[in-house]
Amino acid sequence: MANSTLPPGTAPIKPQFLLSLEPRAIPDDDAAEGSTSYTNTRSDAAIGGEDIEEGGRKLSGAQRKKYAKEDRKKQRGANKGRRFQKVRDDLELCFKVASGRQCEFGSECRFTHDVPAYLAAKPKDIRFPSSKDLSDSPPFVRLPDVEMSESVDAIRSSLDLTTTCALFEYTGECKHGLKCRFLGSHVVTKEDGELELVVDEDKKARVAASETEVNFIDAESLRKIRTKKYPHPISDAYLKEIQNNANEEKKADEPSPVADIAAESESPAVITSAPGPHQGDAAERVQNDTPDVPLRFVEKKRLQWTGKTYLAPLTTVGNLPFRRLCVDYGADITCGEMGLAMSFLQGSKEEWSLVRRHPSESIFGMQIAGSKPQLLVPAAETIGRECAGNLDFVDINCGCPIDLVYKTGSGSALLDAAGKLGKIIVGMNKALGDIPVTVKLRTGVKDGKNTAHKLMPRLAPEWGASAITLHGRTRQQRYTKLADWDYMKTCVEAVRAREAEEDLPPVPIFGGGDCFSSEDYWYKMDQYGVDGVMIGRGALIKPWIFTEIKERREWDISSRERLELVRKYAEYGLNHFGSDTAGVNTTRRYLCEALSFQYRYVPIGLLEQLPSRINDRAPAFRVAMSWTLLASADSRDWVKISEMFLGPAPESWAFTPKHKSNAFGSEESQG
Template identity: 60%
Template sequence: MAQFPPGTAPIKAEYLLSGPAPSSAPDDDAAEGSRNCIGGTWRSEEPRSSGPSRKKMSKEEKKAQRGQNKGRRFGKIRDEFDLCWKIANGAACEHGTECRFNHDIASYLTTKPRDIRISRVTEISENSPFIPETPPDALSDASICPVFAELGECRYGFKCRFLGSHVRTDQVGSLSLFTDEVRMANAAVSAREVNFVGSEAQKMLRSKKYQFPIADAYMKEQKFAEDAPRKSEKETLIVLEPEQMEMEIELSSTPAGNSASIKEENEISVENSKILSEKVVQRTGDLSSQADTPDVPVRYREKKRLNWSGKTYLAPLTTVGNLPFRRLCVAYGADITCGEMGLATSLLSGSKEEWSLVRRHPSESTFGVQVAGNKPNTLVPTAEVLAKEIGSNLDFVDLNCGCPIDLVFKAGSGSALLDAAGKLGRIVVGMNKALGEIPVTVKLRTGVKEGQNTVHKLMPRLSTEFGASCLTLHGRTRQQRYTKLADWDYIKQCVEAVRAKEAEEDLVPVPIFGGGDCFSSQDYWSCVEQSGVDGVMVARGALIKPWIFTEIKEHREWDISSRERLDLIGKYAEYGLSHFGTDTAGVNATRRYLCESLSFQYRYTPIGLLERLPGRINDRTPTFRGRDDLETLLASDDSRDWVKISEMFLGPAPEAWSFTPKHKSNSYDSQG
C-alpha cells in the first residue's frame, strides 16, 4: 500500500487494478441536504481530479465540486394512456363521461408496457451477463406482484405492472381482478402501513381551521411570562454582562412592535415560573451562565419510560431514510427507527408530501417522528397535531437540534438551537405538554463553531429541567460537518455531565446515544464501552452497509457475499414497490430511491479483500476488482451501473428516465 497516501483502504494486492490513486472521500454533507430540486440537472463537465499526477484544483474548483446536486429533477413518468383509478380497480367512476381519465380498459392494456418480472437472486449469475434475456409475456403468471403477495389485494388494479399476479381471463377472454381473502385477513395487522393522516385533517390545517387548545394555552402562558416582568421591573434584579447590556440598550430603542421578536432572537427574556419551576428566573443565551440558574427540575412522571439500553438505533436520514429503507434495516436488526426530518411549518400547512414522512410499517417496533423548527409557536402545535392524529402509533417525537445545512441553520432551526438554550427549553417543555405521555427526544451536535464544544452545558438541563426523555449526540460541531472524525472523548464528557446532574437531582437516567463514524461491530461496542453511552445511533454506516445491525447484534464482522448483497437489494425493491406503488409511477419512484441507496452502498469494500480489519468509514478506496463480476459491479461508482442493477428487479428503465446522484462527488459517468 506504499504507493497510496494515508487513509487509503488496505486492499490485498491481488485485487488491486492499475489506475489513479483513490480520490477524496465522497461528500457526505449532501446526505443531510434538502429534498427539493431546483433548476436543471447538474452535470460534471470534467472527471474528478485525483492522484499526484493530476493538476491540483484551486480553492474555487474544490468548492464547486463539493456538496449537493441541487438541480436534480425526478419527474413522474406515467402511462401514455392514463386509465381512471376507479375503473382500474373494477369500480364505477362517479364522474362518468366527464372524467378526464380514460375508461377503456381494453385500449389501455394494448398500450401498457409488458409486465415486470422480479428476478429471483438464485436466477442471477455472479458473472456477466447476469440475467438471461427471456422476458415474460405481457400478462404472465411468472410476474409476482409484491403488493398482492403481501396484502392479498393490489390497490393499483389494472394499472399494476405485475398484473398477471391478480387477474383472471374468463371463457370469452374478458379480464377480471381477484383478491386473496386469507392473505387480506393476515395482512390487516402485520403488513399494512399506518399513520395515514386523513384528508379532512390536512384540509383543516391548510385552511387554518385546525384547533390547538393545548398549544394556544401554552403560548398564552408564554406571553404572560414575557409581560409580567415589565410590570414589576423595580422588584426584579437583573445582572447583565457588558455585551448583553449593549443588546438591551439596542432593544430599548426598537419600536414596540418588533421588540418581542428581537428579544427572542437574542435570548434575553425573563420567563414565568409556572412554565418550568414555579418561580421567576432570568435567562440569557449565554451558555456559560445557565449552569448557575437556580431552576427546579420539571419531572414528567406521566411520560412513557424509554428503556433503550442495548438497542440498535437507525438515525433519521433525509431522502434516503424513507420507509422502505427503514424496513430493510429492521430486517437486518435495527430496533429503533425514526422518520425523515419533517419541517414544522410544512406539517402545519397540511403538506401532503410532508405528512407522508410520518408513515410507519408494522415491522418498526419502536418508531418516532423527527421535526425541525425554530419557535415554540410552530413546534408546540406540531406536537399537538401529531399526538391527535397518529399518537396511538407513535413511540416518541424527536426534535432536530443537529441539522447543519445552511437553509435550516439560517432559519434558526436545527443546530442553530444549540446557541438558544432559553428558546429550546420553552420548545421542549411545550412539546411535552402537547404530546401527553409520548416522550420527547432531542438530537444534538457538540456545538456550532469548530473548536467550541458547548453542548455539555446544555444536555444536563435538557434531561433534568426541560423533560427530554432521550438525548442523542453527534460527535461533531455544525461547522465541522464531516471534515473531521467524531469526538468520542467529548461525548464521554457530556454523558458524565448528564449523569452527574441526574444523580444530584435523584432522577432516573435517560438514555443517551452517541453518533459518528460507526462502521463495524468493533467500532460500535468500543464506543459504547469507552464513552458510557447506552448505544450508538448509526447513520452513514447503515447507508453504506445496511447489514451493520446484524454485525452489531452478533458481535462479528460479516464478510457478506455479492449474492447476499444482491438479495438485500432485491428486498429493498420489493419494499419500495409496496410503499410507492406497482403502477408505472410507483415503479420509477422505487427505482429512483433504490439508486439513491446504491449511491451509498457502492462505497462498501468487501472485508474479504482487506489486509486488516475492520474497515473504516472514511477510507478512500483504490480501483479494485471483486471476487466475482457481480461484486465488481456492486462496487462501481458509475451511476449508469446503479440503473443497470435496478433493472434486475424493476425491469428496463424508461428511455426518458435518468438518475443524477445526490453527491456531486459521484455525479459523473466513469471515464474509460
C-alpha cells in the first residue's frame, strides 16, 4: 500500500528513505519547452518565413514587442538566453594538416601549420573508460594507473597510448587526426621522432556501411539552395496550380480554397485533395503540365508500424547519439528533431544536420515545421531529393505549442487551419515521391475545445497522410495535466469508421502522453485502439523504457548499468560530434542535457508501489552511495559525471540547464 502520509500526486517513496514529506521542486517542462536552441539562434521570420501575423495581417513593431514580453513572462521556469559557445584549442591546428594532408592556403591559412608547437600546447589525452572500468562504488569509474609517454619530448609527453578513440574504434580511422583528444590510440612514432597517424584499412572497409552516417548534403547543393538556384519543378507546378485556382475562385466570388478545402475537392479542375487510392485518374489528369508526374497515393510505401516502439522527435535532446542509445534499448522507429522549413530553404548547416541518420536506425524519419505550402512543399522536395533512399517518412509538426512557433502559423496553429494543412499534405506528398508523409498533432488548441476528432478522419482519405500521431493534450494544456486517452480513443474510432465506410486500408495511428512503464504501455495498447504509443519524456527520463516494453517488465536497473548507459552516450556523442576539443565539449553539453532529465528517475527499490508514474513528484529521499550523483538535481554533479568519461571540463566551459530549478545545488538530493 502506498504511503498514506504523502500528499496526492507524490511518488510513493518508502518511509525509511524519506528525508522530507514535501515534494522536491519539479522542473517546469512547459516553460523550458519554450527555451530551446531554436529560440536562441533563429528569428521569428525564420520560423514563420515572414513577420508574425494575427488574423491575416502583419503585426507592428509595438505588437511584436508585446508578444515578446508575454513570452518572457511565460518562460518563468526556464533559464532564458542560454548560450553554448564551442571550446577550441588555445592554438588551433589546420584541419588538413592535422589529418596528414596538404593545405592549399599554405602560409595564408588562418590556422597554424606548426605541428610541434601545436602538440606542445595541446592538453593531455583523455582516458576513455571501457565497460569493465565501471563500478557501483566511488569513484564509480576506475581507470588503471598508466603513465603518459615516457619520452621527455614535449611533443609526445601528452600522449596516452592506452586510451581509446571512439571514431577509430568504430571506423578504423579518426578524421580529426592530430587534433583528436584520444590521439594515443591511433598514432605511432616514426624513426625520425615524428608522429604518424594509424589507419586500420581492414576495419575501415568492413564497417563502412554499418557505421557511416548518411544524409549529408554536399557543398554545391547548399550553395544552390542559398542562392535560390535549387530546382523545385514539382513544387513550382503545384504552387502555381493552387494560385491559379485561388484567382479563379476569387473572380467567381466563391469561397477561398484555404477556407474550405473539402468544397474544392468536388471539382475535378482543382488540386485540393490527395491522390488517394480512389483518386488515381484525377491525380494523373491534373499533372499533365508538371516536369515529373508524382506517384499516386497507392504507390506510396506503406508504413507497417503496428506494434513497433516509437521514440518521439525531441527538441535539443533528441539528437543522433540519443537516438542511437534508444535504438540499443529497443526503439524501432526514430524521428529527428523538429526542423524549420524556412531554414532548410535558406541552406542552414545546423538545420540540414538534423536529417543525419545512423545505419542502426532501422526506421527513420525527419520532422518539419512551417506555416504554409509555399515553404513546406519546396522544402520537402529538396529534402526528398537530397536524402533519397535514406528517409523512411517525413513528419509534419502540427503540435508544437511554443508561442514563437504558434504565432507564425506553424506547429499547433495548423490545427485551426484545415484548408491550409490539406494543401500542405497534398503538396508534400507530390514533392516527396514514394516517401510517406505523416502528421503529428494535438487534440486541439484550447482547453475544452478538442477538434482532432474532426480533423483526423480527413488526413488520410482526403489528403494522403500515411500515419498519424496524436498527443493527448491541447496546446493550452500543461504537462501537469494528464493526457486525455479517452478522447484519443474517440479520434481513433472516427478514423477507423471513415476507413471502413470508404473501404480504405487502415493507416497507423499512434497515441502519446504520460507513458512511463511497460505496464502502462500495454494497457494503452489494449484499451485505446492505437497501433502504438509514441514515447517522449518517458524516454528522456529512462531511455531503457523500450527494453521494459519489449520484455514486458519493470527493469530494476543498477547504478552500474546506468553508468554504462552514460558511457555509451558519450561514445556515440564523440562519434557524431567529433573527438577533437570542440567535439568533446559539444558531447559534454548534450550529455548534461540528457542527465537533466535522467536524474528524475526514482530507483524501483525505493518505491512502495509500481509502476511509477511520470507526473508524480518525488519527495526528498535518501539514496545509496552508488546513486548519489545519478539522482542529484544539481547541474554541477552532471558536469562531474561528464568528467568521468570526457576528462576535466575546461575553465571556460559552463553548463546552464534548460530548467531553472536545476541551475543550483540542492541539498535535498544528497544523502
